[in-house]
Amino acid sequence: MSGPLSQSRRWFAHPLALVVAILLIVVVAIGSLGFRYWQERQASDLSLERGRQVLETLDRLKTVISDVEAQRRGYLLTLDPTYLKAYGVADESVRRDAQELQALVANDPLQSHRAGHLALTVAAKLREIDDIVRNARTSSSAAALAMIRSLDEIKSQLDQMVDHERYQRVDQERRAEALEQRKAWLIAVGVVIVSSLAAAALALARLEAIRRRKAIAENVALQGDLQARDKKIRHLVDANIVGIIIWDLAGHILEANDQFLNMIGYSREDLASGCLNRTDLTPDEWRARDLRTVEELKQWGTVQPFEKEYFRKDGSRVPVLMGGVIFEQSLNQGVSFVLDLTERKRAEEALRQGEERFRTLVHFSFDVYWESDTQHRFTHQEFAGSLSDAPAMGSEIGKTRWEVPYLEPDEEAWRKHRETLDAHLPFRDFELARLAPDGSKRYVSVSGLPVFDTSGRFVGYRGVGRHITERRRAEEALRAMQAELAHANRVTTMGQLTASIAHEVNQPIAATVTNAQAGLRWLRTQPPDLREVRHSLDRIVEDGTRAGNVIHGIRAFINKVPPRKDRFDLNEAVLEMVALTRNEMFKHRILLQTELAPGLPAVGGDRTQLQQVILNLILNAVEAMSATDAGRRELRIHTEREEAGGVLVTVRDSGPGLDPAAMERVFEAFYTTKPKGMGMGLAICRSMVEAHGGRMWASANDGGGAVFQFTLPPEPGEAVLDLRQATN
Ligand code: ADP
Numbered sequence: 008m009s010g011p012l013s014q015s016r017r018w019f020a021h022p023l024a025l026v027v028a029i030l031l032i033v034v035v036a037i038g039s040l041g042f043r044y045w046q047e048r049q050a051s052d053l054s055l056e057r058g059r060q061v062l063e064t065l066d067r068l069k070t071v072i073s074d075v076e077a078q079r080r081g082y083l084l085t086l087d088p089t090y091l092k093a094y095g096v097a098d099e100s101v102r103r104d105a106q107e108l109q110a111l112v113a114n115d116p117l118q119s120h121r122a123g124h125l126a127l128t129v130a131a132k133l134r135e136i137d138d139i140v141r142n143a144r145t146s147s148s149a150a151a152l153a154m155i156r157s158l159d160e161i162k163s164q165l166d167q168m169v170d171h172e173r174y175q176r177v178d179q180e181r182r183a184e185a186l187e188q189r190k191a192w193l194i195a196v197g198v199v200i201v202s203s204l205a206a207a208a209l210a211l212a213r214l215e216a217i218r219r220r221k222a223i224a225e226n227v228a229l230q231g232d233l234q235a236r237d238k239k240i241r242h243l244v245d246a247n248i249v250g251i252i253i254w255d256l257a258g259h260i261l262e263a264n265d266q267f268l269n270m271i272g273y274s275r276e277d278l279a280s281g282c283l284n285r286t287d288l289t290p291d292e293w294r295a296r297d298l299r300t301v302e303e304l305k306q307w308g309t310v311q312p313f314e315k316e317y318f319r320k321d322g323s324r325v326p327v328l329m330g331g332v333i334f335e336q337s338l339n340q341g342v343s344f345v346l347d348l349t350e351r352k353r354a355e356e357a358l359r360q361g362e363e364r365f366r367t368l369v370h371f372s373f374d375v376y377w378e379s380d381t382q383h384r385f386t387h388q389e390f391a392g393s394l395s396d397a398p399a400m401g402s403e404i405g406k407t408r409w410e411v412p413y414l415e416p417d418e419e420a421w422r423k424h425r426e427t428l429d430a431h432l433p434f435r436d437f438e439l440a441r442l443a444p445d446g447s448k449r450y451v452s453v454s455g456l457p458v459f460d461t462s463g464r465f466v467g468y469r470g471v472g473r474h475i476t477e478r479r480r481a482e483e484a485l486r487a488m489q490a491e492l493a494h495a496n497r498v499t500t501m502g503q504l505t506a507s508i509a510h511e512v513n514q515p516i517a518a519t520v521t522n523a524q525a526g527l528r529w530l531r532t533q534p535p536d537l538r539e540v541r542h543s544l545d546r547i548v549e550d551g552t553r554a555g556n557v558i559h560g561i562r563a564f565i566n567k568v569p570p571r572k573d574r575f576d577l578n579e580a581v582l583e584m585v586a587l588t589r590n591e592m593f594k595h596r597i598l599l600q601t602e603l604a605p606g607l608p609a610v611g612g613d614r615t616q617l618q619q620v621i622l623n624l625i626l627n628a629v630e631a632m633s634a635t636d637a638g639r640r641e642l643r644i645h646t647e648r649e650e651a652g653g654v655l656v657t658v659r660d661s662g663p664g665l666d667p668a669a670m671e672r673v674f675e676a677f678y679t680t681k682p683k684g685m686g687m688g689l690a691i692c693r694s695m696v697e698a699h700g701g702r703m704w705a706s707a708n709d710g711g712g713a714v715f716q717f718t719l720p721p722e723p724g725e726a727v728l729d730l731r732q733a734t735n
Contacts, residue, residue, distance in 0.1 A: 026207055033200055037193070044189055051183045058176045061111045061118070065169045068104045069162065072129075075101060076158045079136050091140070098133055105129050108168075118171060125164050132161055250327075250345035256301055258285035261340065270327070270347050272320035288317045290324060300331075304341060308333045314348065326352050375451070375472035378458075381465060383407045383428050394474065396443045414440040414448060419598050419638065431457040431465045438475070450479040486590045512558070515550040522546040558676060573614045574722065577654055578603040578646055580614060584621045585644065588629065595633050597640040604647045607654055611722035612699045620692045620703075624658040624715045627688065630681075631662030631713065652721040653701070661712040670705055692717075 075098065082090035105126040112118035136158070244251045250267030254260050260283040268275060277283060289297055293315045303310045312330035319325055331343030369376045374394050378387040385404050390397035403411050409421060420437075427434045435454045443449045455470025526543030529536045585601060592599050610617070625642070632640045645657040665673060672678045674693045679686030689705075696703040696717045703717035 026211075030200075030204060030207065037196055037200060041193055041197075044186065044193055047182075048186055048190075051179060051186055055176070055179050055183065057111055057114075058172055058179060061108065061172050062169060062176070064104050064108045064111060065165050065172065068101065068108065069165050069169075071101045071104060072158060072161055072165070075133070075136070079140060082140060101129055101133065102126075112168075115175075118168060121164065121168050121171070125161065125168070128161055128164060132158060250347070251342065252345060253340065253342050254285065254331075255340045256304065256333075257339075258297075260284060260288075267345055270319075270325055270345065271317050277320075290316055290318060304331065304333050317345075325349055369471065373471035374474045375453075376470075377453075377455075377472065378467060378469050379407075379455075380467045383468065386467065396445075396449060408439075408453075412441065414442055417596065419596070423598070428455075428468070431459075433457060438479075448476070449474060450476045482586075483590060486587060512554050515553040519547050519550040519554070522550060572611060574609050574611050575614045577607055577610045577617075577656070577719070578605075580610075580618050581621055581644060581646060581656070584618055584625060587622065588625050591626075591629055592642065595629055595640065596637050597629060597632060597642050600641070600643045602643065602645045607646060607648055608652070608721055610654060610719050612719070613695075616695045617699065617719070620695055620717065621656070621658070623688045623692050627715075628658060628660035628662060628713070632660055635662055649718055651718075654719050654721075655716060656718075657714060657716045659708050659712065659714045661708065661710065664707055664711055665705055665713045667707070670707075673705055674703070 078090045081087065105122070109119065109122040109126055112122045243249075244264045247264055247266035250270050251264045252260050252267050253262040259281065260278065263278055263283070265275075268278065271288060273283060285297060286294075296313065296315055300310050300313070309332040310330060312328055314326065314328050316324045316326050326348040328346040328348055329343050331341050333339075333341035369389065369391070374391045375397075376387075376389040377385055380386050384407050388401075388403060390400075398411075409425070424434065424437055433454075433456045436452045437454070439451045439453065441449050441451060451472050452475045453470055453472040455468040458466050458469050460466050522543045526540050526547070529539035529543060581601070581603060585599065589599070621644075625644075628642055632642070639661055641661045643657075643659045645659065647655050647657075649655045669678070674689045675686070676690040677686040678690075693703045696719070699719055701717055701719040703715070706714045706716070708714045
């Protein structure tokens with residue numbers, strides 16, 4: 008602000024001083040020249056005047072001497088005393104003039120010498136003449152005349168002096184002329200100097216005027232600027248976006264905006280009463296920070312933003328962020344902005360607590376917490392402290408899950424997993440096996456959720472992992488047991504069936520054989536007894552019909568067995584069978600997909616029987632697919648609500664499928680294509696489903712393989728049950 012002004016003043020000051028100095032020197036020089044001129048002029052005038060007086064005196068002397076000579080000569084020639092009348096007066100005037108002359112030429116040594124000599128000569132001659140005059144009557148007139156003529160010497164002396172004086176006068180006049188010329192020069196220089204001074208003064212005045220105009224313009228601009236800044240600051244203060252205070256270094260708060268007052272819970276009256284000051288508002292532990300702030304302000308004029316706390320009027324504390332600056336004009340006052348950090352601190356605390364809770368949750372619920380980036384590389388892993396065989400900390404960071412060594416890599420399962428990851432979909436319970444340090448197998452089940460930033464961009468995955476080795480072992484044991492049990496059940500059922508079938512069918516077949524043999528025997532007699540043969544054949548037909556009836560009877564028996572009436576969730580029943588056969592599927596590398604419609608109506612019937620139907624369909628599919636390519640063994644179990652209100656179950660495999668001609672035959676008893684098959688499974692299944700009021704059929708899968716489907720009717724009173732559940 009003062010910079011440019013003082014600069015222009017300095018710029019201006021230097022040449023001005025120079026000009027003034029030069030002008031002063033010139034004035035002094037001209038003055039001294041003038042003074043000298045004046046002195047010389049005086050001296051010249053004086054000497055001219057003196058010369059004139061000398062010449063006058065000399066003239067007078069010459070005249071007086073001539074008079075004296077004339078008087079003396081007259082007297083000497085005539086001896087007439089009248090000539091002597093004026094005699095004394097003339098002598099006196101000669102003497103006086105001679106003395107005057109001496110005085111006048113006292114400064115000129117030569118003339119002075121001559122004047123002295125003249126005075127002496129004059130005195131001597133006058134005395135001589137007086138003597139001659141006195142003795143005139145006695146002495147010869149010739150001698151007297153000679154004596155008088157001697158006055159010529161005086162005249163010649165006078166002439167010499169006159170010449171000298173004239174010569175000097177010419178010189179003086181020449182000098183006076185030169186002086187006159189110098190005077191003209193001096194006057195000219197004087198005029199030039201005066202006009203230069205006038206011009207310089209004018210220029211300076213002009214420069215000063217320009218400078219003033221500029222300074223005024225600058226001031227106006229500055230004023231405008233200041234006003235604009237002032238307005239902006241006022242705006243900021245009044246906007247109450249941040250707290251603003253004006254303080255002095257002693258700690259008094261001189262001014263504050265509403266935002267600040269609200270922050271610390273004081274009123275404008277409190278501020279006006281002057282009782283607000285930093286020391287009282289600052290808790291003890293922040294005093295040292297305040298002292299440092301004051302030091303910084305004194306040293307640098309500003310203080311970088313820092314955090315501290317203030318006391319509110321009610322004694323609570325408010326965390327703030329503040330920064331300040333000292334006013335330029337006064338080294339004692341300044342302004343600070345104050346930001347209320349309460350919300351931020353609260354959010355930070357909430358975040359910290361959230362993190363703490365999350366850690367606790369992870370600690371107790373999961374064995375591993377992990378995060379991965381967009382390329383599915385681990386960026387973060389935390390292992391539960393209880394995990395004895397966790398991999399070395401950080402050893403897996405930067406690697407993808409498929410770069411970490413896992414056992415039994417099921418390529419198909421991995422491919423599907425990667426597809427899920429690349430599609431940024433959530434996944435649950437993806438199971439992996441890894442080698443523990445002791446060489447045993449460890450099973451891990453991982454689940455993950457994709458993470459998106461605020462703009463919806465995928466940034467990676469976050470998830471957890473759980474060690475399921477123990478569970479897995481227990482499950483495997485259970486499954487093995489259940490599978491065995493199921494097998495045993497199946498075998499027992501089938502065994503019992505076979506036994507009863509064999510028993511029931513054996514008898515008519517044995518009778519058929521006996522009757523056939525009897526018939527043959529009656530044919531071999533001569534003549535053949537055709538009546539008996541017909542009789543035997545009639546019995547054979549009877550026995551055949553009886554055998555057929557036995558089979559019917561068995562199916563009817565199965566159908567007639569009144570099924571138990573349970574109410575159960577079919578999806579759950581399906582999942583139990585899935586769990587039971589998981590091992591089997593794993594062994595045959597079959598990818599299982601279950602699509603179980605949520606909210607299916609409850610099913611009524613014999614849970615065990617229906618589970619046996621599902622189990623049979625799954626085992627048939629597994630058996631069928633084990634003959635196909637390992638890469639594409641896929642089993643999909645699907646449940647959905649049927650249009651009629653019942654439930655539809657679909658078991659779809661990617662095995663060799665069914666011959667279209669055999670599509671219905673597979674449900675026939677004893678239809679089998681397996682060397683050790685019984686051909687009773689599907690027949691019994693259909694009987695069971697039908698016994699529950701449902702239907703069962705087979706079809707071809709679109710992509711190859713077989714589809715077995717069955718329906719179960721809605722349970723009467725289902726709606727009532729649903730309502731009841733809803734009110735619960
Ligand atoms: P079994 O299994 O003892 O042969 P089933 O009645 O269960 O008796 O099956 C009858 C026949 O139906 C089987 O031998 C087989 O040829 C055919 N079949 C059953 N399920 C499937 C299937 N999922 N894919 C292809 N064929 C099947």
